[in-house]
Amino acid sequence: MSAGQTTRYSAGTSRGETGTALGEGRSWGSRLLWAVDRFTGLAATAFGVLAGGLAWVVLSAAFGFPAGWEKVFQTLVAAVTVVMVFVIQHTQARHQAATQRKLDEILRTLPEADNSLLALEHASDDELRATRLQHRQIRRDALTDSSGRPADGA
Numbered sequence: 001m002s003a004g005q006t007t008r009y010s011a012g013t014s015r016g017e018t019g020t021a022l023g024e025g026r027s028w029g030s031r032l033l034w035a036v037d038r039f040t041g042l043a044a045t046a047f048g049v050l051a052g053g054l055a056w057v058v059l060s061a062a063f064g065f066p067a068g069w070e071k072v073f074q075t076l077v078a079a080v081t082v083v084m085v086f087v088i089q090h091t092q093a094r095h096q097a098a099t100q101r102k103l104d105e106i107l108r109t110l111p112e113a114d115n116s117l118l119a120l121e122h123a124s125d126d127e128l129r130a131t132r133l134q135h136r137q138i139r140r141d142a143l144t145d146s147s148g149r150p151a152d153g154a
Helices: 028-040 043-062 067-109 125-143
Strands: none
Touching: 028 067, 043 067
16 A cells, blocks of 8 residues: 555445455465454354353263263364464454554654654564663653652642
């Protein structure tokens, strides 16, 4: 997208004003993980998993809790858990990266902003520590007036 060009997305739509589908240009794996995340986030999916688990327990009880069934159940639960960890990690990383780019754009456009904070997530540990200390001091200064007393009168 060129400078000054914006794309607006409406709630409930899958296309922006430019006509490109959301997710276009992403790998098939990324789109698949995103779809799995969306599906598993539905309340109906949670209730379906709960109902399936309860049905499994009832059937297992009816058949005397066969050891083979328990192994299958444990294997399925472990496999689904591992897959979901990666699904959640992928979607959270995408959200975080997009949010960071938006914040960087806000910093870039504000005239009084400190542009050295752009892409701060890539800074060294020492740079992050120095920035944190600098911002703590800025906050302390803002909370005290010139007489050294708290600005809010507390």
